[in-house]
Amino acid sequence: MNMKALIKISVLLVLIAIITPAHSQGPVHVMRTRNQYQFVFKVQKEMLGAHVGIQSEAGNQINSQRLMKRKMIIDFTDLPVGHYTVVVEKDGKTESFEYVRNWR
DSSP states (O other): OOHHHHHHHHHHHHHHHHHHHHHHSOSEEEEOOSOTTEEEEEEOGGGTTOEEEEEETTOOEEEEEEOOSSEEEEEOTTSOSEEEEEEEEETTEEEEEEEEEOOO
């Protein structure tokens, strides 16, 4: 096998590895943030207008609103320590994520 063929195969494998995860993601993608008290996520375009709710571990609704942009930042700084569930739902599709608020 010559060098050109080896380079082409390597580039093809890298492109496949990069493109494949982008298509396999769900409609909601959680993003990392430096601030430990923030929960950041981004949605695909079909999830715009979804209902986003935050529930405490007791099941009480803390807050809710419509998702107007593709990216949302939820700040848990003012909430007490505990476990919270972030629920994103639209047209029968529901995604839920756990967030644990710890002491500083």
